[in-house]
Amino acid sequence: MVQNVIVPPRGFRAAACSSGIKRSGKADLALIAAERPVACAGLFTTNKVVAAPVLITAERVHKGICQAILVNSGNANACTGEVGLTDARRCGELAAQALKIETDLVAVASTGVIGVPLPMSAFEQHVPNLALQLDDGKFLDVARAMMTTDAFEKVCSRTLKIDNKECRILGLAKGAGMIHPNMATMLAFVLTDAAIEKKCLESILRTSVDLSFNRVTVDRDTSTNDMTLIMASGLAGNRTLTDNHPDFATFSRALNDLLLELAKMMVRDGEGATKLVKIQVVGAKTDRQALTVAQTVATSQLVKTAFFGEDANWGRIIAAVGYSGVEIEPSLIDIQFDEVPVVTNGVGMGSEVEAKATEVMKKAEFTVTIDLHIKDGTGYYYTSDLGYNYVRINADYRT
Amino acid sequence: MVQNVIVPPRGFRAAACSSGIKRSGKADLALIAAERPVACAGLFTTNKVVAAPVLITAERVHKGICQAILVNSGNANACTGEVGLTDARRCGELAAQALKIETDLVAVASTGVIGVPLPMSAFEQHVPNLALQLDDGKFLDVARAMMTTDAFEKVCSRTLKIDNKECRILGLAKGAGMIHPNMATMLAFVLTDAAIEKKCLESILRTSVDLSFNRVTVDRDTSTNDMTLIMASGLAGNRTLTDNHPDFATFSRALNDLLLELAKMMVRDGEGATKLVKIQVVGAKTDRQALTVAQTVATSQLVKTAFFGEDANWGRIIAAVGYSGVEIEPSLIDIQFDEVPVVTNGVGMGSEVEAKATEVMKKAEFTVTIDLHIKDGTGYYYTSDLGYNYVRINADYRT
Numbered sequence: 001m002v003q004n005v006i007v008p009p010r011g012f013r014a015a016a017c018s019s020g021i022k023r024s025g026k027a028d029l030a031l032i033a034a035e036r037p038v039a040c041a042g043l044f045t046t047n048k049v050v051a052a053p054v055l056i057t058a059e060r061v062h063k064g065i066c067q068a069i070l071v072n073s074g075n076a077n078a079c080t081g082e083v084g085l086t087d088a089r090r091c092g093e094l095a096a097q098a099l100k101i102e103t104d105l106v107a108v109a110s111t112g113v114i115g116v117p118l119p120m121s122a123f124e125q126h127v128p129n130l131a132l133q134l135d136d137g138k139f140l141d142v143a144r145a146m147m148t149t150d151a152f153e154k155v156c157s158r159t160l161k162i163d164n165k166e167c168r169i170l171g172l173a174k175g176a177g178m179i180h181p182n183m184a185t186m187l188a189f190v191l192t193d194a195a196i197e198k199k200c201l202e203s204i205l206r207t208s209v210d211l212s213f214n215r216v217t218v219d220r221d222t223s224t225n226d227m228t229l230i231m232a233s234g235l236a237g238n239r240t241l242t243d244n245h246p247d248f249a250t251f252s253r254a255l256n257d258l259l260l261e262l263a264k265m266m267v268r269d270g271e272g273a274t275k276l277v278k279i280q281v282v283g284a285k286t287d288r289q290a291l292t293v294a295q296t297v298a299t300s301q302l303v304k305t306a307f308f309g310e311d312a313n314w315g316r317i318i319a320a321v322g323y324s325g326v327e328i329e330p331s332l333i334d335i336q337f338d339e340v341p342v343v344t345n346g347v348g349m350g351s352e353v354e355a356k357a358t359e360v361m362k363k364a365e366f367t368v369t370i371d372l373h374i375k376d377g378t379g380y381y382y383t384s385d386l387g388y389n390y391v392r393i394n395a396d397y398r399t
Numbered sequence: 400m401v402q403n404v405i406v407p408p409r410g411f412r413a414a415a416c417s418s419g420i421k422r423s424g425k426a427d428l429a430l431i432a433a434e435r436p437v438a439c440a441g442l443f444t445t446n447k448v449v450a451a452p453v454l455i456t457a458e459r460v461h462k463g464i465c466q467a468i469l470v471n472s473g474n475a476n477a478c479t480g481e482v483g484l485t486d487a488r489r490c491g492e493l494a495a496q497a498l499k500i501e502t503d504l505v506a507v508a509s510t511g512v513i514g515v516p517l518p519m520s521a522f523e524q525h526v527p528n529l530a531l532q533l534d535d536g537k538f539l540d541v542a543r544a545m546m547t548t549d550a551f552e553k554v555c556s557r558t559l560k561i562d563n564k565e566c567r568i569l570g571l572a573k574g575a576g577m578i579h580p581n582m583a584t585m586l587a588f589v590l591t592d593a594a595i596e597k598k599c600l601e602s603i604l605r606t607s608v609d610l611s612f613n614r615v616t617v618d619r620d621t622s623t624n625d626m627t628l629i630m631a632s633g634l635a636g637n638r639t640l641t642d643n644h645p646d647f648a649t650f651s652r653a654l655n656d657l658l659l660e661l662a663k664m665m666v667r668d669g670e671g672a673t674k675l676v677k678i679q680v681v682g683a684k685t686d687r688q689a690l691t692v693a694q695t696v697a698t699s700q701l702v703k704t705a706f707f708g709e710d711a712n713w714g715r716i717i718a719a720v721g722y723s724g725v726e727i728e729p730s731l732i733d734i735q736f737d738e739v740p741v742v743t744n745g746v747g748m749g750s751e752v753e754a755k756a757t758e759v760m761k762k763a764e765f766t767v768t769i770d771l772h773i774k775d776g777t778g779y780y781y782t783s784d785l786g787y788n789y790v791r792i793n794a795d796y797r798t
Contacts, residue, residue, distance in 0.1 A: 347480040
């Protein structure tokens with residue numbers, strides 16, 4: 001279900017393999033390497049229980065320079081105490097030795113089961129081989145090796161012009177967003193050959209993440225292992241991007257767009273999800289209040305099960321608006337499903353209209369628009385439906 | 400699944416019937432009446448979208464005196480605009496006329512589908528008959544007529560001595576607590592023959608609700624129709640209870656205990672729930688922080704699906720502790736399932752211990768204790784597992 005042709009940015013290669021961490025024998029270990037040290041930035045989980053690889057990588061990435069990412073699935077190396085830290089460091093060493101670079105230039109990332117020590121023999125055995133197999137055609141394999149409960153790999157790319165030079169951005173991600181609100185690890189790696197000033201890389205990343213991944217997962221509901229990294233090789237030959245560069249906005253838009261596409265893939269994957277629903281709130285007092293309403297509706301278990309049941313149960317939506325805590329006036333609220341208005345002035349428009357709304361809900365993607373008619377604040381959130389497969393997948397994830 | 404013999408308090412009678420509001424033909428309308436006006440108090444939803452019966456009843460109950468409750472299921476009379484208010488008033492009038500009392504003395508309550516006008520002909524036809532059928536042996540029927548997605552009726556009673564007089568308390572409730580966090584209507588009616596001062600009735604009720612219903616449902620996740628009412632006939636003959644009465648604490652404890660039992664019934668019912676799990680947090684900095692942690696763990700979808708899968712996946716629990724936002728130190732956390740310790744100092748104790756924990760999870764009821772080892776704050780929350788039946792029931796609730 002890869003929807004983009006993958007255009008690898010210049011200066012990066014990768015490899016992936018099955019190292020045996022996953023009992024299933026599926027791919028579970030991957031290495032991404034730049035030709036030389038490159039500018040980088042990262043955003044990390046705000047969970048107070050932080051996995052060992054996050055601790056190690058956050059410190060290294062903070063310096064703004066990095067050359068490789070070693071990522072494994074099948075084991076999160078979280079809640080593993082001192083052993084976990086030693087193991088995460090050793091993973092980085094193995095990659096550094098294999099690539100003949102400084103250990104400090106290796107970011108490590110893990111996702112999978114919590115509380116089980118990493119099977120280090122898998123790393124000792126396979127990391128050296130990965131370094132020998134690096135290739136610029138293997139990024140799809142990397143995305144596959146990052147998967148845990150993901151039903152499909154998440155990769156996409158963009159090509160744009162900066163200073164009339166072709167620049168490429170590639171995004172790799174794993175995670176099933178909204179449907180897994182409490183602790184699914186979200187990993188995303190962005191590689192670009194654009195030249196970008198080190199000090200504005202983090203702010204660009206933060207803005208894009210806020211408009212994409214943060215619109216599908218609830219802020220407080222972070223996992224122990226969440227991590228988004230960006231690496232910029234600069235090989236596109238553009239003048240280094242800064243806030244003042246005339247094409248800065250172009251790059252920023254492309255990155256936003258790329259991350260939003262990855263975020264929507266996560267929702268669509270949503271561990272058994274069958275629908276991608278945009279909750280669009282308009283007419284709120286402020287943009288922040290609109291976002292709060294959108295998030296509250298998008299995370300309502302009852303709203304999500306109604307989506308699964310294709311039941312235009314707007315009562316559940318309006319009730320969620322009511323407990324969102326923001327300023328509303330029930331008698332002003334309008335709700336529509338795509339172009340079908342189902343609630344006007346806080347009152348339902350009857351069963352005929354609901355039948356039309358039910359037709360909208362049969363689609364794989366649709367938008368629920370909630371107009372609060374207070375002021376002009378807007379905000380959106382993406383969500384999925386909640387069906388039987390969510391329970392099936394999560395009730396026996398470990399077994 | 401009624402676990403108590405019902406001992407009706409003196410001075411109250413009730414009746415219930417199938418009025419046709421529910422298409423299934425099940426009982427959906429009930430009337431509770433006191434012999435004369437009695438002291439009362441009520442607590443109502445904090446949702447900003449408030450159903451018509453809540454608006455009407457809150458105003459009436461605020462006066463501290465009441466004589467009857469008319470309750471229907473199958474239709475919430477919420478988001479029904481001006482028509483809804485007119486209908487809710489008319490319901491009260493019908494009961495008042497049938498009982499030959501003032502309309503202001505009738506509380507009305509509704510639960511069911513949102514956004515559909517009440518079928519008033521059902522009320523016009525059946526309320527007069529209900530008044531003729533009042534009996535002190537029909538409270539179980541009332542509890543049944545309050546049910547929506549409830550799998551069983553929720554009734555329990557307590558008998559205690561105040562001033563050496565036998566006092567009785569009866570509780571009737573509907574709702575499937577935790578599992579329905581977003582908008583399941585919770586209705587609870589408490590009837591007692593104890594004499595209680597009007598002005599301390601509300602504070603007694605508030606304290607008990609905080610220790611019971613508020614430990615199974617998330618505060619912000621209120622429905623449009625939530626309501627808890629207490630009526631005290633005073634016919635037990637005790638000296639009127641006030642804060643200073645020597646038996647005040649005895650009464651208060653009995654009420655706490657009764658409401659907690661009803662709350663636990665709601666969790667156990669939990670729309671397909673198979674387990675009742677107490678999340679007990681100790682060693683927090685404050686009681687409030689302990690409660691926040693307990694609530695965060697109890698409402699984690701992933702923790703709840705793990706309970707359903709009988710998987711001692713403590714990683715999901717510790718991750719929820721981590722994003723609860725309270726002060727913790729991961730390396731100090733201990734977790735046990737009943738008497739089986741599975742995490743010590745933030746690290747798992749291995750697969751042998753987890754196998755024992757899995758045995759604990761096969762029970763219908765168990766406790767997960769989380770010790771934060773910060774200070775001595777404690778708090779608890781009750782939750783259920785999240786399984787296939789939750790999806791089944793909620794995906795086609797209206798169809």
